[in-house]
Structure formats: C-alpha cells, structure tokens
Amino acid sequence: MHVLLIVVPVVFAAVCLALPGPRLRLASLVAGSGAHFGVTIWSWSTTFPDEADSVFAIEPLGHLFVSLVSVLFAATSVYFVGYHRKALLSQRIFLACMLALLAALSAVCMSRHLGVLWVAMEAASLAATPLIYFRLSARSLEATWKFLLMSSVGIALALLGIFCIAVAAMKAEPAVSLVYSDLVSHAKELDVLWLRAGFLLALVGFGAKMGLSPLHSWKPDAYGEAPPPVAALLSGAMTLGPFIGILRVFQVCSAAGLAEFAGGWLVVFGLVSIGTAAVFVVGNNDYRRIFAYTSVEHMGVMVVGVGLGLGGSYAAMLHAMHNTLNKGVLFFMAGFFWRIYQSNRVSDVRGALHHHPTAGILFLGGLCATCGLPPFGMFFSELGILFAAAQKAQWWVLGLFTLTLCIVFVGVMTAMLPMVFGPPPENLKSAPKGEGRWRNVVMLAPATLLLLAALVLGAYQPACVRDALYAAAATLEPLRTESGAAVARGMEVLP
Amino acid sequence: MLQSAIDSILVLAVLLNLAMLATSRMAACIRTFALQSLLLALLPIAVGLRHETIPGAHAFVITAGAVGLKVFLIPWILLRVLRTGEIHREIEPFIGFTASVMLGAVIIVASFAFAKRMPLPTEAPTDLLVPVSIATLFNGLLMLVSRLKAITQVLGYLVVENGIFVFGLLLLEQTPVLVELGILLDLFVGVFIMGIIVYHIRREFDHMDTHLLDALRES
Numbered sequence: 001m002h003v004l005l006i007v008v009p010v011v012f013a014a015v016c017l018a019l020p021g022p023r024l025r026l027a028s029l030v031a032g033s034g035a036h037f038g039v040t041i042w043s044w045s046t047t048f049p050d051e052a053d054s055v056f057a058i059e060p061l062g063h064l065f066v067s068l069v070s071v072l073f074a075a076t077s078v079y080f081v082g083y084h085r086k087a088l089l090s091q092r093i094f095l096a097c098m099l100a101l102l103a104a105l106s107a108v109c110m111s112r113h114l115g116v117l118w119v120a121m122e123a124a125s126l127a128a129t130p131l132i133y134f135r136l137s138a139r140s141l142e143a144t145w146k147f148l149l150m151s152s153v154g155i156a157l158a159l160l161g162i163f164c165i166a167v168a169a170m171k172a173e174p175a176v177s178l179v180y181s182d183l184v185s186h187a188k189e190l191d192v193l194w195l196r197a198g199f200l201l202a203l204v205g206f207g208a209k210m211g212l213s214p215l216h217s218w219k220p221d222a223y224g225e226a227p228p229p230v231a232a233l234l235s236g237a238m239t240l241g242p243f244i245g246i247l248r249v250f251q252v253c254s255a256a257g258l259a260e261f262a263g264g265w266l267v268v269f270g271l272v273s274i275g276t277a278a279v280f281v282v283g284n285n286d287y288r289r290i291f292a293y294t295s296v297e298h299m300g301v302m303v304v305g306v307g308l309g310l311g312g313s314y315a316a317m318l319h320a321m322h323n324t325l326n327k328g329v330l331f332f333m334a335g336f337f338w339r340i341y342q343s344n345r346v347s348d349v350r351g352a353l354h355h356h357p358t359a360g361i362l363f364l365g366g367l368c369a370t371c372g373l374p375p376f377g378m379f380f381s382e383l384g385i386l387f388a389a390a391q392k393a394q395w396w397v398l399g400l401f402t403l404t405l406c407i408v409f410v411g412v413m414t415a416m417l418p419m420v421f422g423p424p425p426e427n428l429k430s431a432p433k434g435e436g437r438w439r440n441v442v443m444l445a446p447a448t449l450l451l452l453a454a455l456v457l458g459a460y461q462p463a464c465v466r467d468a469l470y471a472a473a474a475t476l477e478p479l480r481t482e483s484g485a486a487v488a489r490g491m492e493v494l495p
Numbered sequence: 496m497l498q499s500a501i502d503s504i505l506v507l508a509v510l511l512n513l514a515m516l517a518t519s520r521m522a523a524c525i526r527t528f529a530l531q532s533l534l535l536a537l538l539p540i541a542v543g544l545r546h547e548t549i550p551g552a553h554a555f556v557i558t559a560g561a562v563g564l565k566v567f568l569i570p571w572i573l574l575r576v577l578r579t580g581e582i583h584r585e586i587e588p589f590i591g592f593t594a595s596v597m598l599g600a601v602i603i604v605a606s607f608a609f610a611k612r613m614p615l616p617t618e619a620p621t622d623l624l625v626p627v628s629i630a631t632l633f634n635g636l637l638m639l640v641s642r643l644k645a646i647t648q649v650l651g652y653l654v655v656e657n658g659i660f661v662f663g664l665l666l667l668e669q670t671p672v673l674v675e676l677g678i679l680l681d682l683f684v685g686v687f688i689m690g691i692i693v694y695h696i697r698r699e700f701d702h703m704d705t706h707l708l709d710a711l712r713e714s
Contacts, residue, residue: 115670119677126684133692138699142708145692149648152685153639156655159678160632163659166666171616175669191616221711 002048002058004039005066005106008032013099022091026081029095033070033077036102040070044464056110060471064317065244066109067468068324069237071453073102075446079332080229082442089134100127101233108241114162114178114248118155121241125151125209128238132226143218143225150218154208158245161201165252168194180248187255195253199262202249203269206242212269212303213276216296220280223292224344228335231288235295236327240320243302250306251476259309266307267397273300274404281411285346287337290415291330294370297408298323301382304401306476308388313473315384321469322369322377325454329366332447333359336440337419340428346415351424358444364420365451369458371409377458501541501620504534505627508661509603512634512654516595519584521646525573528650528657532565535660542620542664553672560679561660568683569653572690573646580697590641599634606630619665632658645693645705649686656682 012032019025044067048058058066077098084091104124111117125148133144162178169176172189176182183190208215223231246266253262277297284290298319305316336359341349353360369376382405389398457465511531518524539557543550577583590598603626610626619625635654642648663670696708 113671113674115674116677119674119681122678122681122685126681126688129688129692133695136695139710141692141695141699142711145645145696145705145708146711148685148689148692149639149652152652152689153636153655156652156659160659160662163662163666166669167615167617170666170669175617177669193613194616197613224711 002043002110003056005036005043005070005110006056006103008035008039009099009103009106013096013103016096016099017092025091025095026084029098030077030081032099033073033102036106037070037074040067043067044468055113055116056107057112058110059475060468061247061475062109062244064468064472065240065320066106068321069102069105069109069240071450072233072236072324072328073098075328075332075450076229076233079232079335079443079446082439083227083229083335089130089136093130094134097127097130098230098233101131101238105237105241109244112179112181114165114180114183117245117248118159118162121158121206121209121245122155124238124241125155128230128234131230131233132222134227134230135225137225140225143221146218147222150215151209154205154215156205157208158202158205158242161198161203161205161249164194164198164201165190165249167191168198180252183252184255187252188257190252190256192256192258195256195258196261199249199253199258200265203246203265206245206249207269207303209242210239210246210299211273211292211296212299213273213296216273216276219296220286220289220292223295223331224286224288228288228331228338231291231334232328232331235291235331236324239295239299240324243299243320246303247306247476254309254476263307263309266303267394270300270302270304270307271397271400271404273297273303274401274408278404278407278411281408281415283411284415286344287346287349287416287419288331288334288344290346290412291327291334291370294330294408294412295323295327297405298327298370298378301385301405304397305381305385305388308385308392308394308397309477310388310391311384312388313476314469315381315388317469317472318377318384319381321465322381322454322458325450325457326366326370326376326378328450329362329447329454330370332443332450333363333366336443336447337363341425346419348425349419351420351422353420355424355428360420362444362447362451365455366447367412367416367420369451369454371412372405375459376454380458497541497544498621501538501545502623504538504541505621505623505661508534508657509627509630512603512631513596513599515650515654516599516634516638517592519592521577521583521644521650522574524647524650525570525577528653529566529570531654531657532561535657536561536566538661538664539667542667545620554667556672557667557675560676564679564683565653565657569686572686573649576690576693577646579694588642588647590637595637595641598637602633602637603630606633615665624661624664628658628661630658631655631661634658643705645689645696648705649689649693652689653682653686 009032012028016025016028019028101124104120104127107120108117111120129144129148132147133140166178168191171191172186176186211219250262274297277293281290281293302316302319305312337349352363372378372382386398508531511527515524515527536558539554540550543554606629607626632655635651635658639648639651
C-alpha cells in the first residue's frame with residue numbers, strides 16, 4: 001500500500017489541473033499534501049512485508065526520508081495558501097508541479113532499483129524547474145536556466161555512475177540486477193575497479209543536485225530567486241533525494257569493503273562544501289543567498305557524518321531531520337520578511353523584533369537552530385560528528401570541521417542578528433488589518449509548528465524518533481564490524 | 496560483417512562529435528546531432544543480432560524510442576525554437592572552433608587511453624564501446640561549457656546523453672525496459688522545458704546569449 005505515497009499526489013496534481021478556480025486548486029494542493037502526510041503517519045503504524053520483486057518498498061532509510069519530505073510539504077502547502085497572492089506563472093501548472101515534485105521525491109525515497117531511483121530523481125528536478133521560474137523575470141529566468149543545466153549535467157553523470165555499477169555487477173555469476181539490496185548482498189562479487197568509478201561519478205553527479213561544492217553554484221541563484229516556499233521545498237526536501245542516491249551507492253561500496261575509500265571521498269567533499277559556505281557567507285548581503293550557503297554547509301555536514309561512520313551516520317540522519325525542519329522555518333520567515341520589507345538585502349531588514357514580535361522570535365529561533373545552538377538538534381548532530389572524528393582519530397577532519405563551522409556561525413550571526421534587533425526603518429507599512437491578518441496567521445502557523453518540532457526533537461527525543469533514526473543509520477553500516485555498532489550505540493549523543 | 500558495421504557506426508559517431516564542434520551554424524549542428532542519434536539508435540538491434548538471429552523486443556523498443564525522440568522530435572523542437580529568432584550562428588564562443596576541435600581530438604585520444612586501463616569484467620560487443628562512450632560524453636561537456644548560445648548548450652547536454660546511451664549498450668540485458676523508457680521520457684521532458692526556457696530567454700533579452708545571464712553573483 002506504500003505506493004499510495006506516490007499515487008495520492010499524482011491524483012491530486014491531476015485534480016489541480018482539472019479544477020476551474022484558483023481557490024479550489026489551492027484547496028486541492030493542501031488536500032493532496034495533507035493526504036500524503038496522513039498516509040505517511042499511517043505507514044509508521046504498520047509493518048511492511050519484505051516484497052522481494054516490487055519496484056518500490058519501504059525500508060528504514062527511505063521511510064525516514066519520505067516522512068521528512070511529507071512533513072515539509074504539508075507545512076509548505078499551508079504556508080503557500082497565505083503566501084500566494086498574484087498568479088504570475090500559471091497557477092494551475094505551478095500547483096500541479098508542486099504535487100508532482102512530492103510524488104517524484106516519494107518515489108526516489110522508496111525505489112529499490114537504482115535505475116528507477118534515477119528516473120524519479122530526474123522527474124523531481126524537472127518538476128521543480130517551473131517552480132523556480134515563478135516570477136517570470138529576467139533574474140528568475142537566469143536562475144532557472146542555471147538550475148536546469150547544472151542539474152541535468154549532474155544527473156547525467158549520476159546515470160553514468162549507476163551504469164558503471166551495473167558493469168561492476170556483471171562480474172558476478174549470474175549478473176546481479178541493480179536493486180540495491182541485491183547489490184549489497186552480492187557486494188563481494190562485484191568488480192572493484194568499476195564500483196569505485198561508479199561511486200565517484202554518482203557522488204559528483206548526485207552531489208551537484210544536492211549542492212555539494214564545487215558544483216553548488218546554482219544553489220544560491222535558485223534559492224534566491226525562487227519564491228520562498230519553493231526554496232524551502234528545494235532546500236529541505238529536494239536535497240534528500242540526491243542524498244539518498246549517494247547513500248544507496250555508499251551502502252553497496254561499504255558492503256564491498258570499500259568503506260574507507262568511499263567514506264574518505266565523502267569526507268573530502270563534505271569539508272570542501274562547508275569551507276565554501278564559510279567563504280561565501282561572510283559579508284554576503286542577501287539573506288536568501290546566505291540561507292542557500294548554509295544549505296551547502298548542512299549538506300556538507302551530513303556527508304561528512306556518513307563518511308566518518310560509527311556515530312557519524314546516526315548524527316547525519318539527525319542532521320538531515322533537523323535540516324528539513326530548520327530550512328522550512330527560515331525560508332518561511334524569509335518570505336514573510338519580504339512581504340514586510342520588500343527587500344532581499346540584509347541591510348534593508350532591521351528590527352524585526354520591534355516591528356513584528358512573533359515573526360522576530362520565530363526568525364531568531366530558526367537562526368539559532370540552523371547555526372547549531374543548543375537545545376536545537378543540530379548542536380547534537382554536529383557534536384556527534386565531532387565525536388566520531390575524534391574516535392577515528394581523524395584530527396585534521398575534526399579541526400577543519402570545527403573551524404569552518406565556527407566561521408559560518410559567526411558569518412550568519414553577524415549578518416542576521418541586526419535583522420532581528422535594533423530599530424526598524426521608519427517608512428514601514430503598519431501591520432495589515434482584515435484580509436492581511438489571516439494571511440499572516442496562515443503564514444506564521446506552519447513556521448511555528450516546524451520550529452516547535454525542531455525544539456522538541458532537539459531537547460527531548462521520543463524513543464520512536466530515535467529508533468527510526470537508528471534504523472536508518474544502521475542500514476548504512478552493514479558490515480562495519482559488529483563491535484562498531486555497539487560502540488556507536490554507546491557514544492551517540494543524546495540530549 | 497556485423498562486427499565491422501557496429502565498429503564503423505561507433506567511429507562515425509565520434510567523427511560527428513568533431514563535426515559538431517567545428518560547425519558554427521546551429522541548424523547544421525542540430526542536424527548533425529540527429530544523424531548521430533540515428534546511427535546510435537541502430538546499435539541496440541545490431542548488438543542484439545550478434546547473439547541471436549532475431550533481437551528481442553527490448554532492443555526494438557529502445558531503437559524505436561530513440562529514433563522517435565532524438566532523431567525527429569527533439570531536433571524538430573530545437574529547429575522550431577531556432578526559427579523564431581534571427582541569429583543562426585554561434586559567434587565567438589569561449590573556445591574557438593579550431594581550438595575546440597583540437598581539444599575534442601585530445602579528449603578522444605585520452606578516452607582510448609583511459610578505457611585501456613579499465614578492463615571490462617565481461618565480454619563487450621566491441622572494444623570501441625567504452626572509449627567512444629567516454630569520448631562522446633566529454634565532447635558534449637566541452638560543447639556545453641565552451642558555447643554561448645543556449646541552444647548549443649542544450650545540444651551539448653544531448654551529446655552527453657548520447658554518450659551515456661552508448662554506454663548503456665553494455666547493459667542491454669540488465670536494464671529493464673521500463674527504466675530505459677523512463678530515461679528517454681525524462682530526456683524528452685527535459686529538452687522540452689529547455690526549449691521553453693530558451694524561448695523565454697530570447698523574449699527577455701532579445702537573443703539567446705547565455706553570457707547575459709550574469710546578474711546573479713556574489714557582490
């Protein structure tokens with residue numbers, strides 16, 4: 001029944017295309033992502049039999065990611081109702097593409113065959129393209145073109161990587177299919193040379209889609225020009241798709257005894273990404289672009305965590321979860337600020353706390369969460385990665401990781417704190433009445449809920465959430481010694 | 496006989512890469528691409544014929560899909576987009592035509608050297624398959640980064656895709672038809688969207704030089 005997660009959004013997208021009025025279509029968007037969220041919740045209460053030959057299946061890692069995607073989409077669809085005023089791009093197509101993106105991402109998370117995963121991932125980036133072009137301006141056109149070209153080339157390289165893995169699988173007798181669980185169980189029979197080539201190509205290709213440096217250049221443009229709800233979806237949900245692609249290939253590599261090789265490259269890419277973010281965050285004057293660079297940073301952190309292994313994988317899963325929640329809050333607030341201040345520039349936004357206390361507090365909370373201040377979860381995940389680095393005695397990694405994270409922290413905080421505190425500029429419009437008021441409530445409520453979720457999951461982690469994260473992390477460590485898992489269990493960082 | 500046919504198709508495909516790097520007229524470039532796609536689309540059947548007298552339905556489906564999309568539909572879309580504007584030539588690319596042909600040739604030599612060092616775990620239809628695939632891929636990337644016009648960039652992406660298509664011939668029996676068709680469908684939708692965007696770029700900027708797309712950068 002898990003196919004419902006793909007079918008439901010597709011059906012609602014078709015309904016969106018068919019419905020006559022803009023209000024009805026918005027209702028269909030909310031209903032579609034709400035229904036998806038409902039199915040997701042229901043999916044946690046049942047167990048799924050291991051269907052060997054189905055294309056899609058629910059397993060811990062994909063289940064975790066599809067749930068994150070679902071939460072963010074549900075929040076964004078509500079936010080969008082408040083955000084949406086002028087229809088620039090055809091609203092019909094825009095909403096249908098949003099639901100198609102949800103369906104494609106669910107398919108990415110649940111597909112067992114690497115080829116199907118690739119097809120779904122490409123479908124997701126094609127569905128996202130019209131969303132970026134929302135404003136129909138020259139700038140958004142430029143962002144869309146860069147996004148489309150970069151992600152097409154990236155995903156083409158990823159396809160070549162998957163093909164290389166297929167070649168590696170031809171060495172086994174009989175040849176293994178591209179279903180990753182088969183690949184993992186026959187990993188020892190694969191051709192090592194081609195597997196390495198496949199991993200690197202897939203890492204570069206999916207990395208370009210995920211926004212790992214040096215192929216991140218589309219990211220600030222796309223996030224800066226796309227409407228904020230779309231940027232929230234791109235940074236919080238869309239990044240999980242290529243990440244799961246990398247993780248699947250990594251699973252195969254580590255089962256084949258290439259964990260050191262693959263992990264090493266993951267750490268290198270991750271550190272370079274965090275470093276890039278550190279360079280570009282400092283002195284940047286566009287708050288959405290700064291958020292985009294923090295997204296590059298967080299992708300880097302996740303990849304470093306997986307690369308280190310042990311407690312690092314658990315920390316990476318924790319980080320992925322909080323990344324989804326935080327990016328939602330930040331981009332929702334970015335859209336809200338844009339409504340008040342009519343500017344993307346950091347220097348134009350001042351004194352949000354005075355002008356609109358609720359929005360100021362939410363934004364401040366989102367900032368603290370994304371910079372990894374306790375009690376928010378990113379503090380614990382980053383600490384967990386530090387411990388993992390220390391335990392593996394990779395002191396260079398530990399040092400660089402800490403240094404670059406500190407630079408990002410200082411860069412973001414010095415830029416953004418004046419946005420919250422200080423006197424607001426004088427010529428601001430006063431708080432809207434009547435119609436504008438319900439819009440504010442509808443826009444702020446999802447941000448509040450996401451921030452509360454981030455706070456609660458950071459400060460107190462329910463057993464069920466921890467188990468889900470554990471199960472997801474455990475799939476990444478199939479053979480890294482029995483004792484390794486025990487060590488990981490002993491040293492993971494708990495709030 | 497069949498073997499030499501497969502080999503000649505692959506060699507021709509590589510030469511067409513160089514031809515595309517050398518032409519400045521975009522319409523000619525698009526037609527060259529269509530010709531290359533047609534040649535490559537014959538390969539699944541030819542490779543299938545090596546094993547048995549009648550290749551499986553799988554090979555025919557892929558050939559039909561590739562011919563329909565890459566020989567007719569996509570070139571038609573691109574030519575249509577091209578006709579709506581005035582500029583039909585690539586003028587002053589980042590890397591000149593002679594230089595890019597030279598670079599393309601270097602890439603081809605390098606791919607053969609590289610493929611020698613990556614022995615295939617199983618027997619391939621022909622030894623040329625991997626080097627030709629890699630050479631086509633990198634020639635496409637070269638086109639993508641060295642040209643200014645949006646249409647030629649799209650063509651570069653399509654050549655990259657052709658390179659991967661050649662590589663996919665190794666895996667003809669392994670990849671399900673569904674996945675192959677999904678790949679072709681994604682390619683088509685991608686090019687369709689690119690066509691729309693190229694059209695918008697021209698309407699917005701009055702032509703389609705992508706170097707005008709540089710408003711977004713770090714200040």
